Amino acid sequence: MQRLRGVAARLIPFTAQWNDRARQWRWEVNLIGSKQVNAFCMPGGKIAFFYGLLDQLKLNDDECATVMGHEIAHALREHSREQISRQMGMQLGIGLVGALLGVGELGQNIAGTVANVTLNLPKSREAETEADRIGVELAARAGYDPMAAVSLWEKMAKLSSSQPPKWLSTHPAHQDRIADLRSYAARVMPLYTAAKGSAAAGK
Numbered sequence: 001m002q003r004l005r006g007v008a009a010r011l012i013p014f015t016a017q018w019n020d021r022a023r024q025w026r027w028e029v030n031l032i033g034s035k036q037v038n039a040f041c042m043p044g045g046k047i048a049f050f051y052g053l054l055d056q057l058k059l060n061d062d063e064c065a066t067v068m069g070h071e072i073a074h075a076l077r078e079h080s081r082e083q084i085s086r087q088m089g090m091q092l093g094i095g096l097v098g099a100l101l102g103v104g105e106l107g108q109n110i111a112g113t114v115a116n117v118t119l120n121l122p123k124s125r126e127a128e129t130e131a132d133r134i135g136v137e138l139a140a141r142a143g144y145d146p147m148a149a150v151s152l153w154e155k156m157a158k159l160s161s162s163q164p165p166k167w168l169s170t171h172p173a174h175q176d177r178i179a180d181l182r183s184y185a186a187r188v189m190p191l192y193t194a195a196k197g198s199a200a201a202g203k
Contacts, residue, residue: 001029001031003061003064004029004031004047004049004064004068005029007061007064007065007068007142007144008027008029008047008068010065010142010143010144011065011068011069011072011138011139011142012027012045012072013142014138014141014142015072015076015138018073018076018077018134019075019076019077019078022045022076025044025045026044026045027045027046027047028045028046028047029047029048029049030046030047030048030049031048031049031050031051031054032048032049032050032051033051034050034051034052035050035051035052035055035056036050036052036053037050037052037053037056037057037156037159038050038052038053039053039067039068039071040071040074041068041071041072041074041075042075043075043078044075045075047068047071047072049064049067049068053067056159057152057155057156057159058155059152060148061144062139062144062145062147062148063148063151063152063155065138065139065142065144065148066135066136066139066144066146066148066149066152067135067152068135069134069135069136069137069138069139070131070132070134070135071131071135072135072138073130073131073132073133073134073135073138074127074131076134077127077130077131077134125172128172128177129172129177129180132149132177132180132181132184133180133184135149136149136181136184136185136188137184137188137191139192140185140188140189140191140192140195141188141191141192141195142195143192143195143196143198143199144192145192146184146185146188146189146191146192147182147185147189149181149184149185150178150181150182150185153174153177153178153181154178156174157174157175157178160174
């Protein structure tokens, strides 16, 4: 728990550049005693890690920072609120069109499935990629190796036996994600080098 709080303390000072309101958030870190491989951050700065994530993936500090940065990024960019608004708008639109055209329940269900695959899921994958990139940059600015994102998702890929087809998934495919993270981590490596240099000079 102390380790997680230490990681958070280094990441939080860099959050305001993505959401100025984060300066007023009441940040806290919680460790949940569950075997689930999961973590989240709620709007307002409530961070939670499940014990299973730490235990099953044997995360080092750099990988912890990658996960935490990713979850913080979702909160900073308010992805959950966007998703709820998008789904409500989509359901309302389908209902109105169905009523106007006299389409029955089956037709509306089919329209909902099509809208989900063509609109909702791609937006969800975009949000995941944005959170990946912001998380990696947060970690780099805080002095954590951004390349840890690659080792993290290699571990995740080994842990999960299968993924749905990319176009039916809320998350990018593992290999696509790893390739994007490798590229983005290289871009923010100078931030990591500068942070490490500042830390060494301060000792």
